[in-house]
Amino acid sequence: NAGVTQTPKFQVLKTGQSMTLQCAQDMNHEYMSWYRQDPGMGLRLIHYSVGAGITDQGEVPHGYNVSRSTTEDFPLRLLSAAPSQTSVYFCASCDKSSYNSPLHFGNGTRLTVT
Amino acid sequence: SQQGEEDPQALSIQEGENATMNCSYKTSINNLQWYRQNSGRGLVHLILIRSNEREKHSGRLRVTLDTSKKSSSLLITASRAADTASYFCATWDKIIFGKGTRLHILP
Numbered sequence: 001n002a003g004v005t006q007t008p009k010f011q012v013l014k015t016g017q018s019m020t021l022q023c024a025q026d027m028n029h030e031y032m033s034w035y036r037q038d039p040g041m042g043l044r045l046i047h048y049s050v051g052a053g054i055t056d057q058g059e060v061p062h063g064y065n066v067s068r069s070t071t072e073d074f075p076l077r078l079l080s081a082a083p084s085q086t087s088v089y090f091c092a093s094c095d096k097s098s099y100n101s102p103l104h105f106g107n108g109t110r111l112t113v114t
Numbered sequence: 115s116q117q118g119e120e121d122p123q124a125l126s127i128q129e130g131e132n133a134t135m136n137c138s139y140k141t142s143i144n145n146l147q148w149y150r151q152n153s154g155r156g157l158v159h160l161i162l163i164r165s166n167e168r169e170k171h172s173g174r175l176r177v178t179l180d181t182s183k184k185s186s187s188l189l190i191t192a193s194r195a196a197d198t199a200s201y202f203c204a205t206w207d208k209i210i211f212g213k214g215t216r217l218h219i220l221p
Contacts, residue, residue, distance in 0.1 A: 004156075033209065042202065042213035043157070059210065090156055092209075100164070102147055103209060105156030 002026050006091050006106035013081040013113045021076040021109050023091030029104070031096040032074040033058070034066065036087040037108075043090065049074055050096060081113045118146075118203040118212040126218040133190040135215040137203030138183075144206040146179060146186050151200045151214070160201075161188075193219050 007022045025032065033048035035058075045058030049068040063085060065077040074093075078085060089109045095101040121136045137146065145164045149157040163170045163179045163186065170177045176189040190197055200214040 035211070040213065043211040045210050048209075088154075092157075094209075100145065100162055102159035102162060103149070103157070103204070105158070107156050108154070 004091055004093055004104050004106035006089075006109050008109060009107070010110045011112070013078070013111065015082060015113060017081050018077070018079050019081065021078075021089055021091075021111070023074045023076065023106060024072050025074075025091075025093040025104070026072065027093065027095070027104065028071060029093035029095050030071065032068070032091065032093045033103075034064070034074070034076045035090045035092065036060065036085075037090060038087050046076065046089075078111075081111075083113045085111065086113045087111060118205055118210065120201065120203055120212045120215045122215060123213065124216045124218070126220055127193060128220050129193055129195060131193055133193050133197070133217055133219075135188050135201055135217070137186045137188070137212065139186075139203075139205050140184065141205075143181070146177075146206075147204050148175075148177060148186075148188050149202045149204065149211075151202065153199075157202060157211075190217075193217075195219050195221060 004025045030051045034046040035043040037043050044060045047066040049055045091106045092103040094103045119138045147162045148160045151157045161172045163177045174191045179186045198219045200216050202211045202214040204211050
């Protein structure tokens, strides 16, 4: 199994540009989530989804959109990038039908907005 | 608001010593999980402790949970250079992490 796959690994955007960060998992997990990690800030939850067609906001949702049309994919969209969105983005998934299931993380996308 | 808060923020110890880090949380939980992050990589799950458990072991890892104090501790025994990483706790509900403990093992 590939686990959680994030693309691209690196991205540079100019202020105002839009882009989509891709996340796919092949473990049939219902729960998927996006985090951003900034130096000294730990991981902050952006958006999450408990299943196809269902999404909800996390701690820092503003400036980001998500959709969950399939169980496998959970893309994160930046509609108008800002320098404050420069960060490392992690996607994660887990089997939330079991209270004993850990999160599985992708390797991250490093985004720089100039 | 952060559900899990790790303490200390940074910890440096000599190789072979034990490392202890703590986690406090705010609401009732089903389980608490500890993760490790090596520099620049995604988090890797280490150990999970259920709310009805008080202590759990996995290799050199020992986790305790005190639900009355809403706190947990992670003990790494006989530390190695490879244990140098950041460590995070997270609780089950909306899975939110704290800022982590940066552990540095000195040779």
